Amino acid sequence: MPSGIIIRGIAGFYYVAVKDDGVYECRARGIFRKKGLTPLTGDRVIFSVTDPAGKKGNIEEIEERSSVLVRPAVANVDQVIAVIAARSPDPDMMLLDKILVTAEDKGIRAVVCINKIDLDEGDRRTRLKEPYTKAGYDVIETSIHDTEGFSRLKEALEGHISVFAGQSGVGKSTLLNRIMDTVVMKTGSVSEKIDRGRHTTRHAELMELPGGGYLVDTPGFSSYELMG
Structure with missing residues (x-):
């Protein structure tokens, strides 16, 4: 069969x-x-x-599962891309640490992605990434204008089932759009009033990546929960 x-x-x-x-x-x-x-x-x-x-x-x-996310419901994820923005919105470091600790506890590889570096002022991203590079995490910097960062992100995704996690408005769906070289999700703008993005991803779906592997966005969730 x-x-x-x-x-x-x-x-x-x-x-x-x-x-x-x-x-x-x-x-x-x-x-x-x-x-x-x-x-x-x-x-x-x-x-x-x-x-x-x-x-x-x-x-x-x-077949036997290597991992199970219950929010959203996805099996066999083996890599988490924890996304924060250099600004707009300001990074939620407590949420980032929660994402990394959860992945570490379950033996899932974690990568930190600092997005929107084009909005950075005063080299804030250097201060953001320093403790995570010292802790041994791979930290990738991206923006809509950057090519090198996206090349590194694509390489990190190859051969894995990866999930993006991070607060609203940091650009998770926009990153996926560019990685797939097509608009695969409708992206939302950040509300000026509350400085948070509208959730526009409606379902969990694996997207096959051009270089191999799969990527799934976390629909409507800032973080994620692993079973067991």
């Missing part, structure tokens, strides 16, 4: 990407419900094909 990875789940339908064979629309067998197990975006699954022409099938087996 073929195998693949769930890239999206909507209303009981699971869309499974198969290498060199496109995407299959699958349903989960009732046995998973009896076991209290729900397929998740990011799951690696084995499925039977019920309609070859229409690319439809049934999920028969869910």
Whole structure:
């Protein structure tokens, strides 16, 4: 039976990407419900094909998960990109530390991304990144005008299932748009009144990266929670 990875789940339908064979629309067998197990975006699954022409099938087996995020519900994430902005909004360092500690506790690689460096004043980003580089984290600086930083970010994402995490308005969806070289998500502007971005990402979906690997945005969540 073929195998693949769930890239999206909507209303009981699971869309499974198969290498060199496109995407299959699958349903989960009732046995998973009896076991209290729900397929998740990011799951690696084995499925039977019920309609070859229409690319439809049934999920028969869910392979062992390396990690499970419960907010949002995504399996097998092995890298977290913790995003802060040099300014607009001002960085929430407590949230950043929480993201890093959670990843460290679960054995998930974490990378710090300082975005919007074009808005930096007084070389603030140097002060922001210093304690994290000293702690051994890979710190990447990005902006909409920077090429080198995006090249480093793309390299860091290759071969991983990565998730962006960070406060509203730091540019997570904008980063994803540029990485994918197309507008894959509608981005929101930062409200001048409250200096926070509007949540515009509505569902968890794995996006296959040009250089290999997958990336999922955290829809409507500043941080994330890991199961167990």
